[in-house]
Amino acid sequence: MRIGVIGATGYSGLELIRMLALHPNVKEMNFYSTSSFGEDISEQFPHLNKSVSGTIQKWDVNRIILENDLLFFATPHGVSSELINQLKDTTIQIIDLSGDFRIKDPDIYKFWYKQEHACFEKTSQFTYGISELNKEEIQKSNLIANPGCYPTSVILGVAPLVKAELIEENSIIIDAKSGISGAGKGLSSTSHYMNRNDNLTAYKLYTHQHIPEIEQFLHSINQNQNYISFTPHLIPMTRGILTTIYATAKRKISSEELQEIYKSCYEGSYFVRLRDTIPSTKDVYGSNFCDIYAAYDDRTNRITIISVIDNLIKGAAGQAIQNMNLMLKIPEETGLHFTPLFP
Structure with a gap:
């Protein structure tokens, strides 16, 4: 090529x-x-x-x-x-x-x-390029709209529950924190060192452009799911996104059933790693992996999902190459065998 x-x-x-x-x-x-x-x-x-x-x-x-x-x-x-x-x-x-x-x-x-x-x-x-969840359509397309970084971490985290109709529609609350590289290279007061160092800020409350992208895809897999509550934050690190998702369960669910829903959804998905411990951004730093942890709280009847990605790779360039591989009908991990950097 x-x-x-x-x-x-x-x-x-x-x-x-x-x-x-x-x-x-x-x-x-x-x-x-x-x-x-x-x-x-x-x-x-x-x-x-x-x-x-x-x-x-x-x-x-x-x-x-x-x-x-x-x-x-x-x-x-x-x-x-x-x-x-x-x-x-x-x-x-x-x-x-x-x-x-x-x-x-x-x-x-x-x-x-x-x-x-x-x-x-x-x-x-254009085909929406959420690689793990739209694979067949991507393989047939010549034009791909690569997902945004926040939507990638959110959709991969919550889509199995939305698709299984396990959570109350429109109960999804998302708290996402991103490294500063997500803002791009442009100079602004937002990315100014003095405003970012030792500082954590929420921004674009109810106005972030990734909100309709997330809502559009979730609605496509469950017609009753229309709205989300999404608050993005900037944290003083270069790259990485940690997304915490809360949703109300429609019924009580065991940990085993919850894990099975995720395993069934992502069976054969090389870049989604389902965790039995809470992941951190360092676990995926410099890689195309998305690590996901899900837990059910019997006391509040809520499910909490933690999803982490590297915003510049799985949230942008890495997923774009993964989509290229799908278009070429070669193994989707080709050229993307990057072990995360640690420490």
Whole structure:
């Protein structure tokens, strides 16, 4: 495969490049940017020296179509749709890491993303790339909307219970905490060292753009599930997401039955690890794993799920490569055998 990475200089783009360099099915990589180009990628990012080289090129739609078989768009929402709209009448495969092609209703997209969409008519052609739960559709698609980082940790954590109709619909409460890299490379007061160091903050209460993405997928597997309560937080670490999910059970359930529901859902899923102890972000740091722990509280009749991922890998670049593998119909773990970093 000849692979093009658009948005190569962002955090997700750099993670894509680092991992694709070791992928056995990748013959050639090309790097593109709309803002920073002309320099060798390893000169701008010395951690890639002796592993990856190649000039960062300016976006040129004609050249990109000729040079690549598959494109990763590691660009912000709004940018992806504008660029993809320029790709006319082509069969090139696309995996978009932005939120531009996840939401299927144009009014919902406009409400939550606060902007117009450059080519919403193409959204219906994109398959939602939650790898473990939408595998067959991904394998048949050439256009993938890669899930967001928070939705990945939430959906993998709670979907088995929603699908089994074991929890009260619309009782789901989500408390998610993310490392600062989730905010991207852009400079802002949010990512300023003085505001992040020794500080824990909630943000975008009731307004986070990942809310409709989570609701849309959960509704697709249980038509009675419509709403969630979601509060994201920023914590003073570079990467990782720990999501705590609370839901009211429809009936009493044994620990054995609860575990069986998860085992049945994720049987054969290489990157989901079901835990009998509470996981932490260090358990998945630098890997494409999602670790999940679920427990039932007989006293309150609530189920609590802990889900952890690396937001830049399973929450972005790693899952994108996993989706590429599914599209190529090769083992989904190909090129992703990264043991988590510890300590």
